[in-house]
Amino acid sequence: MKSKKLKLGIIGGGPNSWIGHVHRIAARFDDKYILVAGVFSRNSKKSISFGKSLGIDPQRCYSNYSEMADKENKLRNKIDVVSIMTPPGSHQKIAEKFIDKNIHIISDKPFAANLRQAKSLFKKIKSNNKIKYALTHNYSAYPMVREAKTLVGKGKIGKIEYVNFEYIQDWSDGKKFNSINAKKLFDWKLDPKIVGISTVLNELGSHGYHLAMYISGLKAKKVFADISQTSKKIKMDNNAQILIEFEKGAKGMFWTSTNTKGGVYGLRIRVFGTKGSMEWIQNEPGYLRLNPSKGAVKILERGFHDAKVSKNFSRIKYGHPEGYLDAFSNIYKEFAESLLSNRSKKNFYPNEYEGLETAKFINACKISSKNKSWVKI
Numbered sequence: 478m479k480s481k482k483l484k485l486g487i488i489g490g491g492p493n494s495w496i497g498h499v500h501r502i503a504a505r506f507d508d509k510y511i512l513v514a515g516v517f518s519r520n521s522k523k524s525i526s527f528g529k530s531l532g533i534d535p536q537r538c539y540s541n542y543s544e545m546a547d548k549e550n551k552l553r554n555k556i557d558v559v560s561i562m563t564p565p566g567s568h569q570k571i572a573e574k575f576i577d578k579n580i581h582i583i584s585d586k587p588f589a590a591n592l593r594q595a596k597s598l599f600k601k602i603k604s605n606n607k608i609k610y611a612l613t614h615n616y617s618a619y620p621m622v623r624e625a626k627t628l629v630g631k632g633k634i635g636k637i638e639y640v641n642f643e644y645i646q647d648w649s650d651g652k653k654f655n656s657i658n659a660k661k662l663f664d665w666k667l668d669p670k671i672v673g674i675s676t677v678l679n680e681l682g683s684h685g686y687h688l689a690m691y692i693s694g695l696k697a698k699k700v701f702a703d704i705s706q707t708s709k710k711i712k713m714d715n716n717a718q719i720l721i722e723f724e725k726g727a728k729g730m731f732w733t734s735t736n737t738k739g740g741v742y743g744l745r746i747r748v749f750g751t752k753g754s755m756e757w758i759q760n761e762p763g764y765l766r767l768n769p770s771k772g773a774v775k776i777l778e779r780g781f782h783d784a785k786v787s788k789n790f791s792r793i794k795y796g797h798p799e800g801y802l803d804a805f806s807n808i809y810k811e812f813a814e815s816l817l818s819n820r821s822k823k824n825f826y827p828n829e830y831e832g833l834e835t836a837k838f839i840n841a842c843k844i845s846s847k848n849k850s851w852v853k854i
């Protein structure tokens with residue numbers, strides 16, 4: 478593998494953004510990228526001053542993504558990869574602009590704001606074989622999640638029969654909502670043009686469904702969803718309960734919510750097969766519980782004895798905790814390795830196929846909830 482660093486540009490993630498610093502740390506974690514260009518805010522003054530504060534050459538702190546794509550494309554040392562961490566409504570158009578310049582993409586989720594955008598973006602990615610695409614469904618990058626995926630693939634728990642998962646949060650900040658404080662608390666998450674087809678499903682549900690697909694290896698075939706909105710005045714949807722018929726006869730239940738008071742330990746998944754089950758909880762990320770239908774319960778620990786796959790995605794020895802940032806960085810690391818080498822090794826990082834599947838799932842859930850019926854995907 479060449480030892481060069483990839484030149485990285487960033488769109489979004491400005492001062493006070495939620496996910497910006499996570500991407501910047503993830504890009505530095507394994508010394509595989511160097512941040513050389515960016516647009517960090519819609520406000521060009523703020524963007525440029527923030528870019529300079531990160532040590533970026535002022536000539537490469539741009540006012541908007543379009544200018545950045547055009548100007549970078551003319552440079553001899555142009556960026557290799559752009560990371561997109563703006564709100565969902567702009568993921569598609571920004572990615573497409575850079576794909577046209579043969580620049581690889583790392584994008585935060587959701588893949589796109591709605592199914593129409595997702596189909597267009599997928600087509601665009603497939604139309605250019607010079608670029609690769611990674612989607613930061615970061616929960617799938619925890620070492621013990623990858624261990625779980627591998628064990629399921631090897632048939633450790635048999636044929637999958639049930640997948641139960643939840644991703645719940647409490648966005649209330651301990652407050653009661655009214656139309657005035659809602660604007661402050663939820664900001665762009667209230668605006669369908671920015672957040673997309675569904676707030677709860679694009680922001681949380683896309684991660685949950687991705688995780689279920691990732692570990693079980695199964696896609697949903699049909700859904701029956703019940704989605705509610707915050708109030709008559711606050712139209713943001715905030716809770717979804719979904720019955721799922723997966724491929725190969727498996728059944729699933731998914732609960733995702735922004736409205737569970739005190740619901741802060743909210744990402745967990747249980748997968749049941751003909752030979753046993755497994756359970757993973759994000760707040761105990763270093764462990765995977767394996768329950769055979771016969772015999773003793775086993776707790777596998779990251780990087781330890783029987784958890785060999787997880788070792789490949791760990792940096793710190795077992796017995797010491799790793800967490801969110803480490804997992805997020807696994808996506809950046811593996812993506813860089815796949816760009817810098819000609820390896821044909823199977824990648825674990827989430828890609829455009831998984832992105833399009835989550836968009837199809839979310840779209841079907843919205844139709845199902847409206848029509849109160851099962852909807853095929």
Ligand SMILES: NC(=O)c1ccc[n+]([C@@H]2O[C@H](COP(=O)([O-])OP(=O)(O)OC[C@H]3O[C@@H](n4cnc5c(N)ncnc54)[C@H](O)[C@@H]3O)[C@@H](O)[C@H]2O)c1
Pocket residue numbers: 488489490491492493494495496497516517518519520541542562563564565567585586587613614615679680
């Ligand atoms: N993977 C995860 O765990 C995770 C966690 C939180 C958020 N997210 C995702 O990250 C994205 C951003 O979420 P956030 O919570 O950080 O939002 P945010 O509102 O906190 O930050 C968004 C940033 O993008 C900038 N921005 C918006 N439009 C822009 C544009 N056209 N050009 C340049 N900059 C622009 C804003 O100025 C702001 O700095 C969303 O898609 C969200 O779903 C992912």
